[in-house]
Amino acid sequence: MSNGNHSERELLDMNEYSFYYYMPDSYVEKNKLGYFIKNRSIETYSYVVPTEYGDENFQEFIDFTHSFFADGKEYYIVKVYHNDYFLKNSKILRDKRLIQYHLDTSVMSWEKSCDDKLTPETYLDIDLLSAKKLNRWISVFFDSFNYPPHLKKYITSMVKKQHENGIEFFIGTVSGKDVSCFCCYEDENYLGIYGVGTRQKHRRKGYAKTMMSNYIEEKNQTNPQLKFCLQAQKNSGAELLYKSIGFDSPYVQKRFDWDPSTSNLLF
Numbered sequence: 001m002s003n004g005n006h007s008e009r010e011l012l013d014m015n016e017y018s019f020y021y022y023m024p025d026s027y028v029e030k031n032k033l034g035y036f037i038k039n040r041s042i043e044t045y046s047y048v049v050p051t052e053y054g055d056e057n058f059q060e061f062i063d064f065t066h067s068f069f070a071d072g073k074e075y076y077i078v079k080v081y082h083n084d085y086f087l088k089n090s091k092i093l094r095d096k097r098l099i100q101y102h103l104d105t106s107v108m109s110w111e112k113s114c115d116d117k118l119t120p121e122t123y124l125d126i127d128l129l130s131a132k133k134l135n136r137w138i139s140v141f142f143d144s145f146n147y148p149p150h151l152k153k154y155i156t157s158m159v160k161k162q163h164e165n166g167i168e169f170f171i172g173t174v175s176g177k178d179v180s181c182f183c184c185y186e187d188e189n190y191l192g193i194y195g196v197g198t199r200q201k202h203r204r205k206g207y208a209k210t211m212m213s214n215y216i217e218e219k220n221q222t223n224p225q226l227k228f229c230l231q232a233q234k235n236s237g238a239e240l241l242y243k244s245i246g247f248d249s250p251y252v253q254k255r256f257d258w259d260p261s262t263s264n265l266l267f
Contacts, residue, residue, distance in 0.1 A: 006189075009081070009251055012107050012229050013049050015192040019185040020045065022162045024154070029068070033061045036068050038076070041154050047077040049253070055081070058089050062096055069258070072096070078256040079105070098256040104234035106249040109190070110216065112224050114246025118213040119206075124179075126215055129169045134159050137169045140181040144197025159183075172211035180207045182215075191219065193230040196238070209241050216245070 006014070017035040021028050026039040033054040039045035046069065054061035062078070069076045078098060082088070093100075129137055138156055141147075147155065162183070163169060172180035179202040185192045198208050219226055232239040234252060243249070 007052060008109075009107075010051060011189045012109065012251070013051075015185060015187055015190045015229055016231070017049075018187060019162075019167065019192055019194055022158070022165045022167065024157045024161055031064075033057065033064055036065065038069060038074070042151065043075040044077070046075060047079055049079045059092050062089075062092055062098075066096055066258075072258065073260055075260065076258050077101075078258070079253040080256065081251055081253055093256065096258065098258050101255045101257045103255050105253040105255070106232050106234050106239050107251040107253060108230050108232060108239075108242055108247040108249045110228040110242075110245075110247045112220060112226075114248075115217070115220060117244065117246035118217050119209060119245065120213045120217045121210045123174060124207060124210045124214060125173045126211060126218075127171045127173060129163075129171060131160070131163055134163060134169060136171050136178055137181050137183070140171060140178050140199055141195055141197055143199045144181065170211075170215070172207055174202075174207065177202075179205075180211050182211065190227050190229045193228060196230070209245060212242075213245055 013035055014030075017028070017030060017037070020026075020037055023037070023039055023045060025041045026037060026045070028038075029036045032051060034048050034050040036048045037046060048061075048065045048068070050058065050061045065076065065078065066072050127133075127136075135156075138152070138159060141155070142152060159169065162185075167183055167185050169183045170181065171178050172182075178199070180196075180198040182196040183194050185194070193212070196208055196212070216228060219228075228247075230242065230247070231253075232242055239249070
């Protein structure tokens with residue numbers, strides 16, 4: 001893939017799509033209209049994002065999406081980039097009974113010019129985990145995000161499959177204790193950072209900020225041209241943290257939901 005043939009937005013979307021490509025029990029597709037992921041185990045992992053072509057041909061994009069999800073019989077999320085989407089495409093959205101969900105996501109990126117904002121510290125170490133040690137990551141992740149216990153089996157299988165396909169999993173340690181986690185998918189354009197979390201009893205100590213600063217600084221020593229990307233909820237503590245170490249937010253995604261179990265109640 002060449003940077004010259006793709007917009008920055010598409011490159012950021014491609015990294016996320018490639019990361020979630022390795023989910024068990026899922027079906028993924030990319031075409032000129034957008035990125036499509038259908039998960040049969042966890043419905044909230046079923047989502048679509050239009051390409052710029054899909055933006056301009058939104059009716060075609062949403063028709064394909066609806067068909068992709070069994071002609072509207074399955075739950076899905078549409079993530080779009082423009083504040084005026086509801087006004088611009090209100091009839092299309094109403095016809096498909098897509099309801100705006102007020103959760104905006106900042107799509108963020110980081111480049112070498114921002115390295116003066118990093119705050120590396122030597123007290124926190126980062127361990128790259130082997131396949132035999134992935135349970136350490138899963139333990140920190142579940143404690144960080146309060147995932148329900150019944151999803152642990154699926155998340156474990158997902159982590160193992162992603163690891164087998166080149167995604168790297170890391171633990172931040174302080175005095176030998178596992179305090180935080182993240183994972184990465186690197187393509188030829190961006191290194192995407194996902195699953196950044198801190199154990200509940202270790203929060204508000206700056207561990208996530210230090211962990212990210214340490215990791216980015218180390219990667220930049222070997223490849224100063226490397227770009228990083230991630231996503232964070234708009235106006236959240238996580239977004240403020242990432243901005244403080246130099247991440248910029250060139251794009252904001254807005255979310256629309258299709259939920260066939262409630263659609264008959266909407267009209």
